[in-house]
Amino acid sequence: MTEAGSEPPNMEDLVRRAQQKDEQAFAVLYTTYLHQINMFLHKKMNNDHMARDLAQDTLFKAWRNLASLKEPAAFKSWLYQIANHSFLDLQKRRKKIATVDIASCQENTYHLQVEGPEDGYISKELFYEALDLMKPKHRDCLLLYVHENKSKAEIADMLGIKENSVDKYLSRARQELRSIYALIVEREKDQ
Known part of the structure; x- marks a missing residue:
């Protein structure tokens, strides 16, 4: 938080300080971008729990690899790229997991179906x-x-x-x- 009358911290300066392992500077970056990254991932996967985990993982990766960022002004873009790569890696891992054909699960189950409020969520x-x-x-x-x-x-x-x-x-x-x-x-x- 900033004191009354002082300007908000410069993001590039925060990134530079965080690159020097200043945990307080990175904490500000973390709080600033966590919600944005979470929303970005939530829109991609429609799973709030997974999006939150992936957003935190993204910021952890950013902290771990911050020294490799050459241009502090590019931090936000770099962060979104990490989030996107994390999402794509998750998609690849999901594809490797064995799946069951949904059609085979639906055979002879019509009698078990009951109309309910979930029908409104189909679209x-x-x-x-x-x-x-x-x-x-x-x-x-x-x-x-x-x-x-x-x-x-x-x-x-x-x-x-x-x-x-x-x-x-x-x-x-x-x-x-x-x-x-x-x-x-x-x-x-x-x-």
Whole structure:
């Protein structure tokens, strides 16, 4: 916290101090960015518990590797890149876990189904399923632009892409999301 009349701490200065293992400086960075990183990850995975764990893990990795950051002004973008890589690593680990075909689980279970309030959440679940199936760069651009209200320059910086590519990714992301969502809805109707 700042004293009355004093200016808030300069983020670049905090990063430099944290790079020198100043734990108090990093604590300020941690509190400043934890919620933002958590929300970014929550939008990607629709699982608050996992997003919180991954956000904390992201900041732990940042603390551990802070000395490798060459440009303190790029801390926020670097942090989002760590979060994105952590998310992609989690996705890879999840794919390696053996899964059971959902169709085989649903056979002969219709008599066990009862209508309830969860029916209202189906479209939200289908939407998040569609987001999950999108190409990662497309999904990330869309989430940062729509849910995080980031500018195209900020998105380019956070994802390590050219700013003029952001429009292309956003356009493709919208088309991809519509197509995947339509396919999922059709699949649900057929079941």
